Amino acid sequence: LPSQIISVGVPVPGLGLLSYRVPSRLGEAFKGARVSVPLGHRVVTGCVVDPCASAPDNAEIRDVLQIIDPEPFLPPRVVDLALWVGAYYAAGPGDALAIAMPPAARRGERSAFRTVQRAELAGAAQAGPPRGARQRAALDLLRIRPGLTLQECVRQGVGVATMRSLVRHGLVTLREEIVERDPFASAGVDQPGSLWSVEAAPDDRRALTAEQTAVLRQLRDWAAAGHYRTALLHGVTGSGKTEVYLRLARAVTDAGRRVLVLVPEIGLTPVVAGLFRARFGLRVAIQHSGLSEGERHDQWHRIRRGEVDIVVGTRSAVFAPLERVGLIIVDEEHDAAYKQEETPRYHGRDVAIVRARLEAALALLGSATPSLESASNARRGRYAHLVLTRRIFDRPLADVEVVDMRREYAAHGADVVLSERLAARLEERLERGEQSVLLLNRRGFASVIFCRQCGASLECPHCSVALTYHRAARRMRCHYCNYAAAVPARCGACGGEYLEQSGFGTERIEHEVRARFPTARVARVDRDTIRRRGALARVLREVGRGAVDVLIGTQMIAKGHDFPAVTLAGVIAADVGLGLADFRAAERTFQLLTQVLGRAGRGDAPGQAVVQTLYPDHYAIRAAAAQDYDAFFRRELEFRSSLHYPPATALINVFVKGRSLERAMADALDLATRVRQHQPQGRVIGPAPAALSKIKDEYRAQFFVKGSRRTAMREAVQRALEERPDLRRRTVVDVDPISVI
DNA sequence: AGCACGCCGACT
DNA sequence: GTCGGCGTGCTC
Numbered sequence: 001l002p003s004q005i006i007s008v009g010v011p012v013p014g015l016g017l018l019s020y021r022v023p024s025r026l027g028e029a030f031k032g033a034r035v036s037v038p039l040g041h042r043v044v045t046g047c048v049v050d051p052c053a054s055a056p057d058n059a060e061i062r063d064v065l066q067i068i069d070p071e072p073f074l075p076p077r078v079v080d081l082a083l084w085v086g087a088y089y090a091a092g093p094g095d096a097l098a099i100a101m102p103p104a105a106r107r108g109e110r111s112a113f114r115t116v117q118r119a120e121l122a123g124a125a126q127a128g129p130p131r132g133a134r135q136r137a138a139l140d141l142l143r144i145r146p147g148l149t150l151q152e153c154v155r156q157g158v159g160v161a162t163m164r165s166l167v168r169h170g171l172v173t174l175r176e177e178i179v180e181r182d183p184f185a186s187a188g189v190d191q192p193g194s195l196w197s198v199e200a201a202p203d204d205r206r207a208l209t210a211e212q213t214a215v216l217r218q219l220r221d222w223a224a225a226g227h228y229r230t231a232l233l234h235g236v237t238g239s240g241k242t243e244v245y246l247r248l249a250r251a252v253t254d255a256g257r258r259v260l261v262l263v264p265e266i267g268l269t270p271v272v273a274g275l276f277r278a279r280f281g282l283r284v285a286i287q288h289s290g291l292s293e294g295e296r297h298d299q300w301h302r303i304r305r306g307e308v309d310i311v312v313g314t315r316s317a318v319f320a321p322l323e324r325v326g327l328i329i330v331d332e333e334h335d336a337a338y339k340q341e342e343t344p345r346y347h348g349r350d351v352a353i354v355r356a357r358l359e360a361a362l363a364l365l366g367s368a369t370p371s372l373e374s375a376s377n378a379r380r381g382r383y384a385h386l387v388l389t390r391r392i393f394d395r396p397l398a399d400v401e402v403v404d405m406r407r408e409y410a411a412h413g414a415d416v417v418l419s420e421r422l423a424a425r426l427e428e429r430l431e432r433g434e435q436s437v438l439l440l441n442r443r444g445f446a447s448v449i450f451c452r453q454c455g456a457s458l459e460c461p462h463c464s465v466a467l468t469y470h471r472a473a474r475r476m477r478c479h480y481c482n483y484a485a486a487v488p489a490r491c492g493a494c495g496g497e498y499l500e501q502s503g504f505g506t507e508r509i510e511h512e513v514r515a516r517f518p519t520a521r522v523a524r525v526d527r528d529t530i531r532r533r534g535a536l537a538r539v540l541r542e543v544g545r546g547a548v549d550v551l552i553g554t555q556m557i558a559k560g561h562d563f564p565a566v567t568l569a570g571v572i573a574a575d576v577g578l579g580l581a582d583f584r585a586a587e588r589t590f591q592l593l594t595q596v597l598g599r600a601g602r603g604d605a606p607g608q609a610v611v612q613t614l615y616p617d618h619y620a621i622r623a624a625a626a627q628d629y630d631a632f633f634r635r636e637l638e639f640r641s642s643l644h645y646p647p648a649t650a651l652i653n654v655f656v657k658g659r660s661l662e663r664a665m666a667d668a669l670d671l672a673t674r675v676r677q678h679q680p681q682g683r684v685i686g687p688a689p690a691a692l693s694k695i696k697d698e699y700r701a702q703f704f705v706k707g708s709r710r711t712a713m714r715e716a717v718q719r720a721l722e723e724r725p726d727l728r729r730r731t732v733v734d735v736d737p738i739s740v741i
Numbered sequence: 742a743g744c745a746c747g748c749c750g751a752c753t
Numbered sequence: 754g755t756c757g758g759c760g761t762g763c764t765c
Contacts, residue, residue: 010764
């Protein structure tokens with residue numbers, strides 16, 4: 001009798017599928033089941049990818065040690081999706097399979113649910129002999145409140161020893177019950193008054209705008225068609241995309257299929273989940289990395305058991321074990337947070353599209369500022385294209401003023417942070433009791449400290465970046481490796497005694513606003529103030545109930561939240577980010593500005609915005625101020641085409657790390673040369689030292705592979721790495737990079 | 742990623 | 754003499 005040979009993905013980066021023999025005494029191993037297998041000198045947890053494989057021709061085959069799951073753990077389609085991810089993003093299949101599982105499952109643990117012991121009177125309790133006072137009290141308690149958990153009994157003053165004794169004498173029985181660790185409860189989703197409470201949900205029966213109605217009708221037809229399609233929904237901020245999602249999801253679940261909703265970041269999951277929860281009740285699950293392991297496990301298994309119709313989550317939720325998926329919504333599809341910056345470096349939106357194809361489902365990408373990729377796919381007819389051009393209630397978009405800071409500097413000195421115009425607008429809001437948001441996408445108080453004698457700036461000893469001054473902490477900090485130190489009395493280079501600050505961040509803005517408007521209630525939101533879980537939600541709640549006049553923050557404040565009393569959006573330095581050596585710098589700036597300008601005027605009062613910049617003529621700033629997506633798209637696509645960047649070309653970015661820049665460059669050059677040989681029709685650009693050539697004491701060189709055939713390009717890189725296996729550990733291959741810095 | 746093997750520096 | 758530093762190579 002021939003024994004079963006299976007193909008297994010193991011969690012080793014860059015390692016392909018391996019074959020193992022299943023001894024017949026272990027039973028049958030199905031696709032998607034986890035197995036523990038010997039690998040070299042250790043034992044790892046792998047996932048069965050092919051239950052009928054063949055023996056390897058150049059390696060000894062070893063036996064599976066254990067079949068962890070007697071039936072598939074990952075649904076077969078999710079296995080296929082993970083294999084696609086592993087191959088497309090040049091990672092190992094095992095790494096991709098691992099991210100499709102909850103963390104404990106990855107380690108090979110069998111699923112563990114939390115249980116409670118519920119105590120009840122046994123049948124014999126009434127007739128039982130009289131006992132001591134403590135036991136009688138315990139029995140009385142259970143008579144009034146049967147089913148109390150052991151923990152609750154203790155809280156009521158009944159000792160564990162007393163209960164144990166009653167159980168031993170057969171007077172009380174304990175019943176074990178599974179309790180679900182509920183992320184909705186810990187996120188406050190169902191609590192009245194919380195930001196994402198049920199009452200905050202828009203009304204199910206509210207009339208849609210004519211545009212919403214037309215778009216919804218079209219999407220319903222497509223979802224009902226039962227075959228794959230991707231649609232881009234381009235809707236201006238405040239046009240009611242979410243309401244379209246909710247009603248489309250209703251149509252899909254009514255038809256017996258399920259819905260996956262992806263959001264770019266954890267902070268938005270409870271908000272969106274709350275809206276779906278209000279409409280769909282308990283058949284909604286959340287998946288994101290901010291959940292505790294227990295919560296994640298329980299949500300995952302609810303989905304796996306088919307108890308859930310709608311999953312809301314961040315990028316890894318694209319692997320949710322949901323069956324019969326009919327619709328995948330990717331909200332804010334342009335957002336960079338969809339890209340995972342570790343292996344496997346997948347893009348949640350693109351994987352969602354592949355999954356939609358596997359599931360014969362509709363993928364709906366929504367954004368007010370679609371990525372260049374999605375917009376050009378829509379224009380070329382690869383995606384269907386739908387637009388919402390008007391805001392609900394026909395609210396006007398904010399009236400935007402652009403302030404040229406060069407003039408401001410000329411008039412008032414180069415240390416000006418708030419222009420006269422912005423200060424005047426702020427004052428008006430404060431007088432009228434309206435709210436303002438101020439965006440500056442840079443943390444800290446001063447961005448550089450330099451020596452007035454020799455001009456040297458204080459650099460991080462581990463990274464090639466300047467240290468940022470944080471005033472409250474009275475320290476200077478590296479934003480890449482978190483190195484921190486007190487500001488020295490003298491310059492380390494020349495001994496000069498005069499160290500000067502320059503540049504500004506959110507902390508400085510807060511300082512300026514408080515100084516200028518002492519009675520204003522000011523809140524600041526950035527990674528320095530929002531370290532604890534729930535801190536962001538708390539501040540946003542304060543803003544929501546009107547306890548804050550001016551909200552200052554980094555890009556965190558630009559996303560998703562709907563504050564009707566905000567009538568002024570200010571951008572302190574719109575060009576932060578434009579100077580980055582990244583081909584997406586303009587796109588990011590345009591998206592961020594559009595988003596923050598969309599914060600103003602969502603209520604009955606119209607909105608105003610002030611954009612401060614040193615480059616008032618830059619097309620990204622002009623287009624954002626004019627809220628003209630098409631103008632930006634045309635200009636940016638022209639730029640991408642002329643310099644051969646996505647979406648005009650496919651791009652793979654290869655980083656090579658080393659203990660010296662010379663070493664990194666030499667190795668990168670060797671690799672690039674090999675790639676060039678394997679890929680004669682594509683282009684290889686570089687290598688060059690990375691823009692940040694040193695991070696955490698590691699030097700980095702990089703090169704680009706450009707071309708039209710991604711598969712050939714990726715294979716060329718992989719073949720080069722096969723020839724230099726010693727470089728594998730120090731090389732990062734990023735297919736379709738979002739950031740190339 | 743582990744883990745072992747292997748070949749050079751400061752110590753019981 | 755060896756304990757251990759991390760470079761290199763392998764994993765069905």
